[in-house]
Amino acid sequence: MSVGFIGAGQLTHALVRGLSAAGVLATHKITASSPDTDLPTVHGLRKLGVNFTTSNKETVSKSDVLFLAVKPHIIPFVLDEIGPEIEERHLIVSCAAGVTISSIEKKLSQYRSGPKVMRCMTNTPVVVREGATVYATGTHAQVEDGRLLEQLMASVGFCTEVEEDLIDAVTGLSGSGPAYAFLAVDALSDGGVKMGLPRRLAVRLAAQALLGAAKMLLDSEQHPGQLKDNVCSPGGATIHALHVMESGGFRSLLINAVEASCIRTRELQFLADQEQISPAAIKKTTLDKVLQQPGVTMSGGVGRAGRISIFTQSNPRSKK
Amino acid sequence: MSVGFIGAGQLAHALVKGFTAAGVIATHRITASSPDTDLPTVAGLRKMGVNLTTSNKETVAKSDVLFLAVKPHIIPFVLDEIGPDIEDRHLIVSCAAGVTISSIEKKLLQHRAAPKVMRCMTNTPVVVREGATVYATGTHAELEDGRLLEQLMGSVGFCTEVEEDLIDAVTGLSGSGPAYAFTALDALADGGVKMGLPRRLAVRLGAQALLGAAKMLLDSEQHPGQLKDNVCSPGGATIHALHFLESGGFRSLLINAVEASCIRTRELQFLADQESISPAAIKRTTLDKVLAQPGVGGVGGVGGAARPGLNVNSRSSGVTKK
Numbered sequence: 001m002s003v004g005f006i007g008a009g010q011l012t013h014a015l016v017r018g019l020s021a022a023g024v025l026a027t028h029k030i031t032a033s034s035p036d037t038d039l040p041t042v043h044g045l046r047k048l049g050v051n052f053t054t055s056n057k058e059t060v061s062k063s064d065v066l067f068l069a070v071k072p073h074i075i076p077f078v079l080d081e082i083g084p085e086i087e088e089r090h091l092i093v094s095c096a097a098g099v100t101i102s103s104i105e106k107k108l109s110q111y112r113s114g115p116k117v118m119r120c121m122t123n124t125p126v127v128v129r130e131g132a133t134v135y136a137t138g139t140h141a142q143v144e145d146g147r148l149l150e151q152l153m154a155s156v157g158f159c160t161e162v163e164e165d166l167i168d169a170v171t172g173l174s175g176s177g178p179a180y181a182f183l184a185v186d187a188l189s190d191g192g193v194k195m196g197l198p199r200r201l202a203v204r205l206a207a208q209a210l211l212g213a214a215k216m217l218l219d220s221e222q223h224p225g226q227l228k229d230n231v232c233s234p235g236g237a238t239i240h241a242l243h244v245m246e247s248g249g250f251r252s253l254l255i256n257a258v259e260a261s262c263i264r265t266r267e268l269q270f271l272a273d274q275e276q277i278s279p280a281a282i283k284k285t286t287l288d289k290v291l292q293q294p295g296v297t298m299s300g301g302v303g304r305a306g307r308i309s310i311f312t313q314s315n316p317r318s319k320k
Numbered sequence: 321m322s323v324g325f326i327g328a329g330q331l332a333h334a335l336v337k338g339f340t341a342a343g344v345i346a347t348h349r350i351t352a353s354s355p356d357t358d359l360p361t362v363a364g365l366r367k368m369g370v371n372l373t374t375s376n377k378e379t380v381a382k383s384d385v386l387f388l389a390v391k392p393h394i395i396p397f398v399l400d401e402i403g404p405d406i407e408d409r410h411l412i413v414s415c416a417a418g419v420t421i422s423s424i425e426k427k428l429l430q431h432r433a434a435p436k437v438m439r440c441m442t443n444t445p446v447v448v449r450e451g452a453t454v455y456a457t458g459t460h461a462e463l464e465d466g467r468l469l470e471q472l473m474g475s476v477g478f479c480t481e482v483e484e485d486l487i488d489a490v491t492g493l494s495g496s497g498p499a500y501a502f503t504a505l506d507a508l509a510d511g512g513v514k515m516g517l518p519r520r521l522a523v524r525l526g527a528q529a530l531l532g533a534a535k536m537l538l539d540s541e542q543h544p545g546q547l548k549d550n551v552c553s554p555g556g557a558t559i560h561a562l563h564f565l566e567s568g569g570f571r572s573l574l575i576n577a578v579e580a581s582c583i584r585t586r587e588l589q590f591l592a593d594q595e596s597i598s599p600a601a602i603k604r605t606t607l608d609k610v611l612a613q614p615g616v617g618g619v620g621g622v623g624g625a626a627r628p629g630l631n632v633n634s635r636s637s638g639v640t641k642k
Contacts, residue, residue, distance in 0.1 A: 010550055010551075071553060071556075097556065097557055098557075123529060123532065123551075124532075124536065124550065124551055125529070125531075125532020125533055125535060125536050126532075127536060128532065128535045128536050128539050130528065130531055130532035130535045130536075131528075131532055132524075132525050132528040132529050132532060134525075157528065157532060158524065158525075158528045160521070162521070165516070166516055166517055166521075168515070169512055169515035169516045169517045170512075170517065170525060171557055172511065172512070172515055172557065172561065173508060173511060173512040173515075173517065173522060173525050173526055173529065174525035174526065174528060174529040175557065175558070176551070176557055176558035176561050177508065177525070177526065177529025177530065177533065178529055178532060178533035178536065178547075178551050179533075179548050179551040179552060179558045179561070179562055180504075180508070180529075180561070180562075180565065181529065181530050181533030181534060181537075182533060182537065182544040182545070182547045182548035182551070183544075183548055183562065183565060183570065183571065184500075184504065184570075184574060185533075185534070185537055185544045186543075186544040186545055186548070186571070187570065187571035187572075187573075187574035187575055188493060188497065188500070188574050188575075188578060189493075189544070190571070190574075190575050191492065191493060191574060191575040191576075191577065191578025191579055192489055192490075192492070192493040192578055194575060194578070194579060195488070195489035195492055195493075195578060195579060195582040196485070196486055196489045197486055197489045197490065197493065201480070201482070201486075202493060203537070203544065204452075204478065204538070205452050205454075205478075205490060205493050205494035205497070206493060206494065206497065207534045207537040207538050208450070208451075208452040208477065208478045208494060208534070208538065209443060209445070209452050209493065209494040209497025209498055209500075209501065210497065210501050210530055210531075210533075210534040211445075211450055211530075211531055211534035211535055211538065212443065212444075212445020212446075212448065212450035212451055212452060212477060212498060213445055213497065213498035213501030213502060213505075213530075214501060214505070214527045214528070214530040214531035214534065215445060215448045215450045215531055216444065216445050216447060216448050216450075216498065217502065217505055217523070217527040218524070218527045218528065218531065219448050223506075224502040224503075224505045224506040224509070224523065225502070225506055227498075227502045228499050228502035228503055228506070230330055230444065231330075231443075231444055231496070231498050231499040231502070232499060233330075233391060236417065236584070236588070237417055237418075237491055237492065237495065237496055237580075237581040237582070237584040237585045237588070238495070238496035238499045238581055240580045240581060240583075240584040241492065241496050241499070241500070241576075241577040241578070241580045241581035241584075242499055242500075242503060242577070243580070244573065244576045244577050244580045245500065245503060245573050245574075245576070245577050246503075248568075248569060248572070248573040248576065249568060250503065250504070250507070250570070250573045251503065251504075251506065251507035251510070252507070252568070253507075253564065253565055253568040253569075253570050253573075254504055254507035254508050254510075254511055254565075255507055255508075255510050255511040255514060256511075256561075256564040256565075256568065257511065257561040257562070257564050257565050258508060258511025258512055258514070258515060258561070259511055259514060259515060260557075260560045260561045260563070260564045261557040261558055261560060261561035262515040262557070263560075264556065264557040264560040264561075265557045268556070268557070
């Protein structure tokens, strides 16, 4: 089984590293493509032994499972480009935040009936095989396709199927979650350094404390509040610290963060649904590289004057 | 080698679970004691096959490495009780926040010339073998003692030696750290539930995201800020979320937390250094149980009518406040 990645950025790099570390896939059976060869991740992918190309069409022809790992606003553009190359065997897995299965199916149905599409939301800790992934299954994807994807993604962390309309919330929580954690470790280690610890030790202890606590919670049936209680001895240091956090509305900040990320994801989906991609959203040099590929045409007019029209039918989709 | 725990609470329970999961010691070679047999952790320890007793002296007799896993204000009391029973072989490891090596050595020196004392600060994730432990070595402890402790604690997580005067800061950071994480996870799950996720899935995803991020950081040479940058695509969902965190002073709250825990630890040390333990700090029934043990003599006067403090140091020690 061969796997391909449209896009060769952070996500592709993290997934390839995780999947190859897990031993589920040999790197020579992986192809990745991007018109931009200057990305630092491209170099990393090459070093891992992945077949790298500037041609998305080449990736499609060499793959059975095809991950779409580009930014959301690029998705329609990519689908137009590779649509004609999709075969029966292809399983398309979109990792793009806010891009719905139905929007992808609609585009691909112009070229083939019954395109097998799945949508997933994962996160960068797949690179150390501790990712968090959810996926939803499209209209024409089979049970075996879901099982295949779950096998792949479970080798690099937690993976479960969900209803598609939960994916934006998952984006806000575990998609963006690692960033909240990196921020927290940075701040905690600042605290440690303020109280006298050397930086390196402070970062190490902060990260280890978070890792250990998260593992305790995952391995336990207990409520996080109960686990918190167990760590707070009466009159002790920890409960003093917690009071300071509560006074500052610590919990509320995290709820705000999850909400903000989820809302922005829904906004991005709305923008994508508008079915127009302005030439301003793509670098002219990138666009030219793609258009130079044999067989690639764009529907509608391309140029400074016109907009690239990426859906041939207008699609009345309700805003979430 | 046998290991003993004075105290059979959360810490003893977590360490025993971790050590046995790691296979570094068999439970029948572990003894734990507490006058209070009603603690939920006592049942847990029994179930694991640990030898439980109400007699601290018995624990001392059966152990080579002796962990002091009681609350800081109880330490002087315990040292008075077990002092006469300490032998050459014993390595005393205190896990009590804010209690200095020198205060422990001073007490034990009344009974033996060169007590081997070490001080460590660990945390509850030792129970899943992902603890964070630091230790400092006392005057009479040898290199091998440090290596032994590091072997034990290294089997249940990260372990490193530090200068003793860093231990209070470590308490504020990784000692209390898990509580900060549990609070954060509760809140993150609330956020997920607010946006439509079922609770169980939200808790799972939140914890997994935190675990994965921490592991990435530990496995990477990169700065946390760089890793954060890598997750924030331009105009994307994550950077929008981060703005909220920054606007609310998220980072500052965490610095405050580490500081507050560290400061409280130093306060506790100061209280312990005052060398008097008021009868009000111990349950009368517990005190009676201990005093009923053979060979335990109360130092100074203990009684109902007069209210003298239990004088826990026979010489006053000039320990400076940190």
